[in-house]
Amino acid sequence: MSRAEATKARILQAATEEFAAYGIAGARVDRIAKAASANKNLIYVYFCNKDGLFDAVFDAHVGRGLDMVPFTPDDLPDYAGRLFDFYQKHPEVLRLATWHRLERGTAVERDPAVAEPTRNNKLASLEAVRKDQVGTSGFAPATLLTLVLAIASAWSPTNAASMPATTLLTSDPAECRSAIVEAVRRIL
Numbered sequence: 599m600s601r602a603e604a605t606k607a608r609i610l611q612a613a614t615e616e617f618a619a620y621g622i623a624g625a626r627v628d629r630i631a632k633a634a635s636a637n638k639n640l641i642y643v644y645f646c647n648k649d650g651l652f653d654a655v656f657d658a659h660v661g662r663g664l665d666m667v668p669f670t671p672d673d674l675p676d677y678a679g680r681l682f683d684f685y686q687k688h689p690e691v692l693r694l695a696t697w698h699r700l701e702r703g704t705a706v707e708r709d710p711a712v713a714e715p716t717r718n719n720k721l722a723s724l725e726a727v728r729k730d731q732v733g734t735s736g737f738a739p740a741t742l743l744t745l746v747l748a749i750a751s752a753w754s755p756t757n758a759a760s761m762p763a764t765t766l767l768t769s770d771p772a773e774c775r776s777a778i779v780e781a782v783r784r785i786l
Contacts, residue, residue: 606644608634613641613655618690621697622652656694663691664716671723674746675782681750682778686771692754717743737785749781 599607612633616625627648631638645651667684670677685692724739737745753774 605634605636605640609636609641609644609651610655610658612636613651614659614690614694617652617655617697618693622649622701625652627651656698659688659691659694660698663688669720669723671720671727674742674786675779678746678750678782679775679779681747682753682771682775685751685754689754692751742785745785746782749778749785752778 609630612630613625615633616630620626625648627638627641630651631641641648641651645654663684667677667680720743721739724742728739753771
């Protein structure tokens with residue numbers, strides 16, 4: 599790895615932590631540069647501006663998450679469980695997605711979880727499975743996908759609905775995962 603690549607990697611790591619904690623508006627380029635042990639001007643050279651840096655961080659982490667958790671329309675309970683596992687190991691992904699939705703609500707097309715063609719591919723896969731299976735839930739594919747994604751992230755620290763009430767019910771990740779898988783199974 600070249601020196602420039604190493605510096606860029608440090609900047610991306612520092613920016614990931616900064617954006618996950620503070621969002622786009624609250625993040626400070628000065629703090630990112632200091633945490634990355636990099637010259638602030640290099641951030642502008644590599645990423646043009648703070649928004650460009652956020653986009654690079656978002657694409658790297660959320661896109662990576664989509665690649666690491668393949669969509670399995672024929673086994674949605676397992677998919678939900680694997681999403682939960684990924685979110686537990688990488689809480690920054692949901693935080694970044696949450697900040698993206700909050701601060702860029704009109705830029706939904708940039709969110710790889712819901713962007714074309716990813717979303718349409720998932721919906722088409724769900725529709726195909728639904729046609730092949732007897733006794734499916736009857737939910738439209740878009741509704742079903744929304745429910746699965748919401749259930750998989752139910753115990754996420756970024757899910758305000760889950761804090762603090764549900765954490766009092768259980769904080770055992772295995773129990774939470776089991777509940778998620780069973781909930782999706784019952785929906786189906």
